[in-house]
Amino acid sequence: FTGGSSQKKGGILTRKNEQLALQQTIQQLQEQVQADAEQFRQQKAAVQKQLEQVQTLQNQLHHEHAEQLLAAARAETAKKQFQQQQQLSERQQQRKQLSEQVAALQQQHATAKAEWERVQADLTALQAQQQEAKQQQETLSAEQAAVREQLTTRQIAAAKLEQAYLSQQQQIAEQLACFEKGFPFLKLDAAASVEKGIMVPAENEMKNYLEAWDTYKEGEKTIVKFVPASGAASRMFKNLFEFLGADYNTPKTDFEKKFFDHIHSFAFYNDLNAACMDNTGKDIDALMAGKEYKPIVANLLEAAGLNYGALPKGLLKFHRYADGVRTPLEEHLVEGALYAAGKTGKVNVHFTVSTEHRELFTKLVEEKVAVYAKKYGVEYDVSFSEQKPSTDTVAADMENKPFRDKGKLLFRPGGHGALIENLNDLDADVIFIKNIDNVVPDRLKEDTVTYKKLIAGVLVTLQKQVFEYLELLDGGKYTHAQLEEIIRFLQQTLCCRKLDIKDLEDADLVIYLRKKLNRPMRVCGMVKNVGEPGGGPFLAYNADGTVSLQILESSQIDMNDPVKKEMFEKGTHFNPVDLVCAVRDYKGNKFDLVKYVDKATGFISYKSKNGRELKALELPGLWNGAMSDWNTVFVEVPLSTFNPVKTVNDLLREQHQ
Numbered sequence: 001f002t003g004g005s006s007q008k009k010g011g012i013l014t015r016k017n018e019q020l021a022l023q024q025t026i027q028q029l030q031e032q033v034q035a036d037a038e039q040f041r042q043q044k045a046a047v048q049k050q051l052e053q054v055q056t057l058q059n060q061l062h063h064e065h066a067e068q069l070l071a072a073a074r075a076e077t078a079k080k081q082f083q084q085q086q087q088l089s090e091r092q093q094q095r096k097q098l099s100e101q102v103a104a105l106q107q108q109h110a111t112a113k114a115e116w117e118r119v120q121a122d123l124t125a126l127q128a129q130q131q132e133a134k135q136q137q138e139t140l141s142a143e144q145a146a147v148r149e150q151l152t153t154r155q156i157a158a159a160k161l162e163q164a165y166l167s168q169q170q171q172i173a174e175q176l177a178c179f180e181k182g183f184p185f186l187k188l189d190a191a192a193s194v195e196k197g198i199m200v201p202a203e204n205e206m207k208n209y210l211e212a213w214d215t216y217k218e219g220e221k222t223i224v225k226f227v228p229a230s231g232a233a234s235r236m237f238k239n240l241f242e243f244l245g246a247d248y249n250t251p252k253t254d255f256e257k258k259f260f261d262h263i264h265s266f267a268f269y270n271d272l273n274a275a276c277m278d279n280t281g282k283d284i285d286a287l288m289a290g291k292e293y294k295p296i297v298a299n300l301l302e303a304a305g306l307n308y309g310a311l312p313k314g315l316l317k318f319h320r321y322a323d324g325v326r327t328p329l330e331e332h333l334v335e336g337a338l339y340a341a342g343k344t345g346k347v348n349v350h351f352t353v354s355t356e357h358r359e360l361f362t363k364l365v366e367e368k369v370a371v372y373a374k375k376y377g378v379e380y381d382v383s384f385s386e387q388k389p390s391t392d393t394v395a396a397d398m399e400n401k402p403f404r405d406k407g408k409l410l411f412r413p414g415g416h417g418a419l420i421e422n423l424n425d426l427d428a429d430v431i432f433i434k435n436i437d438n439v440v441p442d443r444l445k446e447d448t449v450t451y452k453k454l455i456a457g458v459l460v461t462l463q464k465q466v467f468e469y470l471e472l473l474d475g476g477k478y479t480h481a482q483l484e485e486i487i488r489f490l491q492q493t494l495c496c497r498k499l500d501i502k503d504l505e506d507a508d509l510v511i512y513l514r515k516k517l518n519r520p521m522r523v524c525g526m527v528k529n530v531g532e533p534g535g536g537p538f539l540a541y542n543a544d545g546t547v548s549l550q551i552l553e554s555s556q557i558d559m560n561d562p563v564k565k566e567m568f569e570k571g572t573h574f575n576p577v578d579l580v581c582a583v584r585d586y587k588g589n590k591f592d593l594v595k596y597v598d599k600a601t602g603f604i605s606y607k608s609k610n611g612r613e614l615k616a617l618e619l620p621g622l623w624n625g626a627m628s629d630w631n632t633v634f635v636e637v638p639l640s641t642f643n644p645v646k647t648v649n650d651l652l653r654e655q656h657q
Contacts, residue, residue, distance in 0.1 A: 172394050172402070172409075175617050179400040183602055185558035189547045191571040192537035197495045197549050198526055198573060198634040201454065209457030210450070216460045217342055221429040224348040225336045228416055228622070229314040229329070229361070229436040230387060232354075236648055237309050240297050250291055255649060260293060262652050267325040268306065268317040272296070275305040312357050312436070315364060318651060319441045328645075329361065330368055331439035337376035338445065339452045340432055345378045351436075352422050353384050385425065391418035393617040395609070403614045410609060417602070417619035420626040424593040426583075430456065433579040433623070437645040440655050444640065451525060451637040456580045458635055459523040465489065466517050466631070467586040473514050486513050494631050495539065496548045516546075520591045520630045524551065524623070525578035525637035529571055535624065536571040537634050543598070549632040551575045551623050555603040573634070576642035579623060581630075593626075601625025 192198050201209060217223065234241070239255045251257045263269060263284060273284050276299050280287065287296050299305030308316055314329040326334075329351070336347040353361050361384060369380045392411040395403040403410045423431065432452065440448060469486050472478050483506070491497050496516055504512060526537050535553040542548060559565045583591050601620040608614060620626045643655040650656065 175394050176396060176400065176402065178602065178617055179396040179604065179615055182604065183556075184600060185561075185564070186538075186550070186552060186556050186601070187541040188552075188557065188564055188567055189539040189541060191567045192526070192539055192549060192634055193572045194636065197539055198537065198636050199458070200636045201458070206454055209461060210453050211457070212461045213453045213457035216430075216456070219343065221342070222348065222427065223340050223342055223430050223432075224350055224426055224428040225332065225340045225432045225434070226423060226426065227314075227332050227349065227351050227434060227436050228419055229312055229351045230354045230357075231312060231436075233311055233313045233316060234309055236313060236645065237301055239647060239649075240301060241309065244294055244297050244301065249294055251293060255647070258649055258652065260288060260296075263288075263296070265652055265657060266317075266648075267320040267651070268300075268308070271306055271317065272300050275299040279304055311360070312354065313645065314351065314353075314436045315357070315360055318439065318645065319656060321441070326441075327364065328436050328439050329364055330372065331441075332434075332436070333369065333372045333380065333382070334376070334442070335434075335439070335445070335448065335452070336380075337372065337378045338449045339456070341376075341378050346381060347378045348381045348383070348428070350383045350385065350422075350426060352419055353386060355386050358384055358386065385422045387413055387418050388421050391421055391619065393619065395607075395617070396615045398613055398615065400615070403609070403612075405609060410614070412607070412616050414617070414619035416622045417597075417624070417626045419622050420593055420597060423581075423583075423622070427590075429582070429584050430459065431581045431583060432456070433577065433581065435577045435644065438576065438578075438643060440643050441657075444643075444655060447638055447640040451641050452578075452580070455523045455525050455578070455635050455637070458633060459521060459580050459582055462493065462523070462633060463521055463582045466521065470514065470517055470586045473510055473517075483509065483513070486517075490516055494548075494633065496546055496631065498546045500545075516631070518585055520593060520596060520627070521582040521633075522579050522623075522627060522630050523633045523635055525576060525641065526573040526634045527576050527637055527639045527642045529574045530639065535575045535621075536568070537573050537575060538567070538571075542628070543600075549634055550628060551621075551632075553603070553621060553624055556601060556624070573636070574642075575623070576637070576644075577623060578637060578641060581627075596627065596629035598625040598628035601628055 190196050194200055239253070240259065243251070243253075243256050246252075251260050263272075266272070269284075276282060276284055276287060276296060279299055280292075280295050282290070282292070284296055287293070301307070301309030303310065314332075315327055317325045318328055319326045319331065332351075333347075333349060336349045340349075341347045351361060365382045369382060372378075373380050389411075391414045393414045395410040395412050397403045423433075469489065472482060473486075487501065487509075490513065491501075494516075498512065501509070501512070524537070529536065535551050538550050538552045539547055540550040540552065554568060557564050557568050559568070583593065585591060597620055599620065601624060603618050605616045605618055606613065607616045620628065640655075643653070645651055645656065
């Protein structure tokens with residue numbers, strides 16, 4: 001055990017020695033490394049110093065080169081500056097020269113500008129002068145044109161005045177000649193009747209004609225209702241005027257007694273009663289109780305009251321209704337809505353009126369038209385015209401010399417025949433004509449409306465046939481059988497006969513047929529004769545030898561001829577003035593209605609002026625000679641369609657109550 005410890009101690013000492021040796025080696029190595037590092041630092045420092053010396057040398061070299069370059073640059077710069085200075089000097093010299101040139105140019109420009117402005121001013125002044133001269137020329141030309149136009153207008157006016165004067169002188173001479181020689185009586189063939197010229201349509205025919213009219217109304221045609229309404233109602237009150245001037249104060253005649261017995265039945269009663277109260281302080285019953293009858297009549301007729309004696313019939317109150325009263329004008333508006341309204345519901349009604357009453361008619365229409373338009377669902381176009389002064393005729397004394405009133409020729413209205421001018425002015429296709437006083441209350445209008453539609457249906461049906469025949473004749477492609485058909489239509493339907501028609505050559509026959517067919521056409525309602533005064537339907541000879549239907553007045557018939565007188569007195573029908581007219585040709589052009597007047601069918605009436613007797617010349621009546629050369633057809637209509645008011649007491653008839 002002791003021996004082992006000694007060995008162990010020896011080993012430990014050995015390792016310690018080895019460690020010391022190793023440490024010494026490490027220390028030596030560290031010292032060697034430090035020495036090497038110090039040597040490296042010294043070498044590095046030497047190299048660094050060398051580098052610094054090299055850098056210093058480079059810097060010196062660069063500095064010297066830079067100095068050289070700078071010197072060279074400065075020399076070059078100096079050279080360039082010198083050159084630039086020379087160039088600048090040259091440019092300044094050039095600029096100076098340019099400035100002098102510019103100044104010279106500016107001076108020239110200013111001078112030129114001033115000259116231009118002067119020239120421009122002169123030009124402007126010249127243009128102004130030219131414009132003024134032009135305006136003066138235009139003014140002068142306009143004045144010259146105006147003078148020429150005035151001269152031409154005056155020349156035309158003078159020519160027209162001269163022509164009118166010559167025409168008037170000729171017209172006066174012709175009219176005075178009529179007083180000298182009178183008017184010829186018409187040659188009669190026969191009184192028209194159901195057997196001779198008056199149609200009486202069967203029930204099925206009536207249906208067809210009514211449908212034809214309804215169809216026509218739905219087209220684009222213009223339909224007008226024409227109502228002559230210019231006459232004053234003075235003749236309607238003739239008996240009352242006589243009573244007012246009579247030497248007795250209480251009613252004596254049957255007419256006077258009937259008027260006062262039924263005075264409460266007149267539609268104007270309330271207005272008359274109010275007028276009596278205003279002017280006398282008494283109502284009608286009180287006045288009649290005191291036997292003061294004339295004040296009642298005076299308030300009816302004179303201006304202080306209702307002025308009915310001076311008003312036209314169209315403005316008088318005719319009919320009484322539960323909601324008020326109506327004038328004839330209003331009744332015609334209602335009629336128009338019932339049979340003359342076109343496709344759009346437009347109703348054209350034209351009244352001929354006198355100048356002094358036109359304003360009253362216009363006022364009444366303005367008050368009432370909207371009421372009836374609303375009631376019947378239509379739109380009214382109501383127009384007025386006056387009888388043209390140019391249609392007045394000269395009056396003559398009893399020796400057939402011109403009648404003078406205070407040294408001047410006296411002219412009088414030429415009667416209703418003058419209205420052909422007014423009718424001619426209408427722009428229409430179909431025109432209804434009916435007198436202002438032939439109206440009835442609504443409860444009796446059915447017949448009126450039905451037969452107005454009937455005669456209108458006859459008109460448009462026959463017109464259609466006439467147009468077809470005229471187109472055929474114009475085309476030139478017709479057969480002999482077709483010509484015979486046209487002849488039968490003309491002679492049997494239109495009742496226009498030519499006794500020697502068989503003697504005409506074909507060419508002359510066509511000319512004749514075309515002339516007779518291409519005329520205005522009218523269909524006239526005729527009522528059975530019940531003794532009413534006035535004209536009637538006849539077959540009469542025309543100037544060309546043909547026979548056709550005419551409406552004649554008694555003055556046109558030679559009553560000294562027993563045969564003619566018997567024709568007139570035994571005529572079966574009477575003219576109620578119930579017409580419908582077609583006034584365009586088959587090409588749509590208006591006929592000039594004045595060309596179809598027979599001037600030889602006027603008549604002479606006897607009047608007075610300031611107590612002096614005179615002769616008045618009546619122009620051919622509107623439905624008489626004024627339509628003499630029309631195609632005419634007569635259709636029988638019931639008496640219920642004819643209810644004129646000739647006297648105030650006619651308003652007491654059942655038809656007006």
